[in-house]
Amino acid sequence: MDTVQRWDSVRDVQWMTVREVDSTQLAALGLQIHGLKNALLIERNKLLQKISNEKTHKVDTVMQRDSIPVPYPVEKPLTKWQLWKMDMGGWAMGVAVLLVILLVVRLFKIRII
Numbered sequence: 001m002d003t004v005q006r007w008d009s010v011r012d013v014q015w016m017t018v019r020e021v022d023s024t025q026l027a028a029l030g031l032q033i034h035g036l037k038n039a040l041l042i043e044r045n046k047l048l049q050k051i052s053n054e055k056t057h058k059v060d061t062v063m064q065r066d067s068i069p070v071p072y073p074v075e076k077p078l079t080k081w082q083l084w085k086m087d088m089g090g091w092a093m094g095v096a097v098l099l100v101i102l103l104v105v106r107l108f109k110i111r112i113i
Helices: 023-028 080-108
Strands: 002-022 038-059
Touching: none
Parallel strands: none
Antiparallel strands: 002 038
């Protein structure tokens, strides 16, 4: 059984909001306070945010996703013109190397034969 490190934890964030409301807003919230036209409404909110923390889990199942059962070509095949340009480029590089060799031989007047 393999172990996997997983970064996952929860951070707890709380805040409090205090605002002045009138009796109609309190009634909309389902609160009825007799004898008061204005009141202070205190709201407490809680927010859970994920932060990184190391946990180790045991893995006994391997899930495979985003897979292609049969491989298929992604790129389109080259056209005849593109193939010809690639072939001629190889020949042109060979000719350029041969010309450089002949130039070096001629400059230094080296006799090969």
